Amino acid sequence: MVKLRLKRCGRKQAIYRIVAIDVRSRREGRDLQKVGFYDPIQNQTYLNVPAILYFLENGAQPTVTVHEILRKAELFKFKEVSSS
Numbered sequence: 001m002v003k004l005r006l007k008r009c010g011r012k013q014a015i016y017r018i019v020a021i022d023v024r025s026r027r028e029g030r031d032l033q034k035v036g037f038y039d040p041i042q043n044q045t046y047l048n049v050p051a052i053l054y055f056l057e058n059g060a061q062p063t064v065t066v067h068e069i070l071r072k073a074e075l076f077k078f079k080e081v082s083s084s
Contacts (some may be wrong), residue, residue: 004055004062004070006038007031015039018047018066020055038069047073 001023006016008028018036021029035055037046052075056062062070070076 002032002055002058002060004035004052004060004066006063006065013041015041018052018069020051020060036069045069045073047075049075 002020003023004018004020007019007021009015009017016038017031017034018038019031020033020035021031025031033051033055035048035051038044047070052070
């Protein structure tokens with residue numbers, strides 16, 4: 001099963017990549033694809049929308065934190081439009 005979750009980068013300040021990764025892998029393990037970037041300190045987000053929609057349509061489950069990031073970015077409105 002594939003999940004969309006955060007992968008920590010940076011030592012002093014926490015910066016995260018949003019990645020598609022197998023659930024059996026550890027947090028810093030090998031990811032399938034990098035699909036976004038999240039900086040909680042500067043409140044910046046970059047999302048690769050086509051890649052995220054691809055993984056969501058093929059059954060990937062976002063974690064709670066990633067789901068909130070996607071909801072704030074209004075990504076689920078894109079998903080509803082593409083589904084209809």
